[in-house]
Each structure stands twice: as C-alpha cells, then as structure tokens.
Amino acid sequence: MSGWIAVAAADDLEAEDVLGVSVGGRDYALYRAPDGTLSASQGFCSHEAALLADGFVVGTAIECPRHQGRFDIRTGAALNAPACVALRMYPAKEEAGQIWLNLGDTP
Numbered sequence: 001m002s003g004w005i006a007v008a009a010a011d012d013l014e015a016e017d018v019l020g021v022s023v024g025g026r027d028y029a030l031y032r033a034p035d036g037t038l039s040a041s042q043g044f045c046s047h048e049a050a051l052l053a054d055g056f057v058v059g060t061a062i063e064c065p066r067h068q069g070r071f072d073i074r075t076g077a078a079l080n081a082p083a084c085v086a087l088r089m090y091p092a093k094e095e096a097g098q099i100w101l102n103l104g105d106t107p
Contacts, residue, residue, distance in 0.1 A: 006098040013038075013099060018062055020053025023103065029053050030092060030099055031073040033060050039073050040092035040101050046071075046078070046085040 027043025069083025
C-alpha cells in the first residue's frame with residue numbers, strides 16, 4: 001500500500017481529539033492539536049499495545065488509556081513513563097473535506 005488515502009471526513013476530528021481508523025487491516029490514530037494541526041501515528045501504544053483512539057488528547061500529547069504514558073502527537077516522542085519508545089508517525093493532511101493519510105511503502 002502506498003501514497004495518499006482518504007481515511008475520514010475532516011469534520012469527524014475536532015481540535016484536541018483523537019480518531020482511530022483502520023486501513024488494510026492496520027490501525028492508525030489521527031490527531032488534531034488545539035491549533036488545528038493534523039497528525040497521524042500507528043494505532044497502538046508502543047508500551048503495551050493499547051488502542052490510542054481510546055485515549056485522550058491533552059494539548060499536543062496523547063495519553064494512553066492503559067498506563068497513562070504520553071506521546072507528543074506532533075513527533076511521536078514518548079513523554080513519560082511507562083512509555084519509552086516513540087510512536088511511528090505518518091504524514092497526514094486535510095483536503096476537500098477529507099483527512100488523508102500517506103502510508104508510504106507500508107505493506
């Protein structure tokens with residue numbers, strides 16, 4: 001799978017929120033920062049594979065629902081224990097009322 005794929009309606013993701021999407025059997029998390037900036041990451045926490053869409057966004061961080069580890073939604077960096085491995089991030093954009101995700105060469 002490669003290139004840009006429309007994954008959600010732009011109106012489905014409000015500021016300071018997370019939305020889970022599945023593409024090709026893989027889960028991803030879409031985020032909108034308080035300033036409206038859009039970003040996307042792998043769908044599961046790198047600590048214990050909790051679904052990040054079940055967490056919540058605080059400013060520019062996503063908090064994992066399982067052990068409250070936090071990640072920067074702009075860079076994927078782990079911000080506090082128990083999270084210590086960064087999230088894989090993917091390019092995301094908003095165009096024509098849709099959120100688009102670029103999965104590159106993801107199999």
